[in-house]
Amino acid sequence: MIDVQAIRRDFPMFAAHPELVYFDNGATTLKPQCVIDAVTGFYTGHTSNVHRGDYAIAAMNDRLYDGARDSFARLLNCLPEEIAFTHNATASLNQIAWGLSHDFLKRGDVILTTEAEHASNLLPWFRLSHDYGIEIRYIPVDEQANIRLDAFKEAMRPEVKAVAVAMVTNVLGSVQPIKEMAEIAHANGALMIADGAQAVPHMKVDVRDLDLDFLAFSAHKMCGPDGVGILYGKKDLMEQMSPIFLGGDMNARFQKSLTYELKHTPLKFESGTPNIEGVIGAAKACDYIMNIGLDEIHEYERKLRAVFLEKMSKLDNIVIYNPDNEYGPIDFNAKDVFSQDAAGYLASRNIAVRSGNHCAKILHEVIGTDSTIRASLYFYNTEEEVEMCVRACADISLENAIGIFF
Numbered sequence: 199m200i201d202v203q204a205i206r207r208d209f210p211m212f213a214a215h216p217e218l219v220y221f222d223n224g225a226t227t228l229k230p231q232c233v234i235d236a237v238t239g240f241y242t243g244h245t246s247n248v249h250r251g252d253y254a255i256a257a258m259n260d261r262l263y264d265g266a267r268d269s270f271a272r273l274l275n276c277l278p279e280e281i282a283f284t285h286n287a288t289a290s291l292n293q294i295a296w297g298l299s300h301d302f303l304k305r306g307d308v309i310l311t312t313e314a315e316h317a318s319n320l321l322p323w324f325r326l327s328h329d330y331g332i333e334i335r336y337i338p339v340d341e342q343a344n345i346r347l348d349a350f351k352e353a354m355r356p357e358v359k360a361v362a363v364a365m366v367t368n369v370l371g372s373v374q375p376i377k378e379m380a381e382i383a384h385a386n387g388a389l390m391i392a393d394g395a396q397a398v399p400h401m402k403v404d405v406r407d408l409d410l411d412f413l414a415f416s417a418h419k420m421c422g423p424d425g426v427g428i429l430y431g432k433k434d435l436m437e438q439m440s441p442i443f444l445g446g447d448m449n450a451r452f453q454k455s456l457t458y459e460l461k462h463t464p465l466k467f468e469s470g471t472p473n474i475e476g477v478i479g480a481a482k483a484c485d486y487i488m489n490i491g492l493d494e495i496h497e498y499e500r501k502l503r504a505v506f507l508e509k510m511s512k513l514d515n516i517v518i519y520n521p522d523n524e525y526g527p528i529d530f531n532a533k534d535v536f537s538q539d540a541a542g543y544l545a546s547r548n549i550a551v552r553s554g555n556h557c558a559k560i561l562h563e564v565i566g567t568d569s570t571i572r573a574s575l576y577f578y579n580t581e582e583e584v585e586m587c588v589r590a591c592a593d594i595s596l597e598n599a600i601g602i603f604f
């Protein structure tokens with residue numbers, strides 16, 4: 199059971215902005231004090247680099263930094279050495295795409311994805327198409343961006359070598375049937391890559407049970423600091439895959455003759471000084487949400503969203519684009535009002551949402567509009583906040599939205 203009022207006391211942003219309704223959790227989440235303390239504690243009490251120093255503080259940071267893999271391994275049910283730290287989900291996805299092109303794919307191979315993906319799970323694949331002749335095909339989705347397994351099976355031809363989709367899409371919150379897709383992909387000899395940016399913070403993701411080959415997500419969307427991405431890959435695949443970046447700490451040795459050897463995974467993926475304090479804070483965030491319980495978080499958000507949807511559906515001035523999806527953000531527009539103007543009006547009522555295309559710039563092919571308002575919840579949001587948002591939405595009109603500018 200989530201005690202939301204107790205949880206809110208962990209987040210200093212609520213005390214700093216008691217009037218704010220923060221419904222922009224799809225973009226980033228607020229941070230609990232324990233994460234803030236972990237980051238600032240590094241600066242105030244134990245600054246050093248990692249994997250380099252021969253003194254007690256450096257050894258302590260080695261333990262904290264490498265120990266962060268244990269937290270994420272518990273979260274995902276994998277081995278600590280299957281976790282590499284990057285800079286964000288985008289960096290993890292770029293590593294996967296580039297690594298596949300370098301070590302696994304050849305000209306003419308096909309990657310399957312969807313039109314509902316975030317730019318970070320499309321552009322790295324587009325580049326493979328331009329640079330290496332890899333073909334990108336879209337799995338058909340329904341009008342709320344859900345993949346139907348029969349359509350997926352149909353798209354799964356012998357030339358398909360990898361499938362790269364969001365577990366939960368970032369605009370419509372479509373929860374894709376990843377486990378079944380992984381089974382089908384593997385039966386056809388293709389790799390299964392999941393963009394978990396909008397999934398891992400909100401639900402239990404067991405990479406063994408789902409049989410994922412690779413998974414990417416960001417710490418900042420799960421109460422952690424900015425600048426930390428997580429790259430999960432099955433150990434044998436991580437060993438086979440080359441890192442994009444080469445440099446300090448990730449190499450075992452190199453010679454004047456231009457030869458070099460890399461360290462084993464995951465260290466070979468972490469070249470240069472990493473975001474040490476960010477990774478230490480990310481581990482705290484990981485422990486924090488595991489302590490609350492991912493199943494509890496999932497259920498709480500599902501119920502809160504259902505209340506939100508029910509109330510929003512009653513508003514005559516609101517069009518909702520994902521009424522049948524059970525999960526994730528509510529994506530909507532106010533009739534006859536440009537989404538950014540409407541979001542500006544909501545901001546004037548202290549409701550923080552995002553408007554625009556949400557980095558999913560070809561989703562308009564599916565939903566028929568390229569600009570919407572996204573209200574995205576997290577486990578610290580409340581029914582009172584939902585009511586405040588719905589009351590403000592009921593008042594959105596062209597006059598009100600434009601009125602805030604005069």
Ligand SMILES: Cc1ncc(COP(=O)(O)O)c(C=O)c1O
Nearest residue numbers: 286287288316318364368395416
């Ligand atoms: C589904 C999805 N994938 C990838 C990303 C990229 O995440 P980041 O900006 O943390 O790299 C986002 C960010 O919103 C997202 O929602």
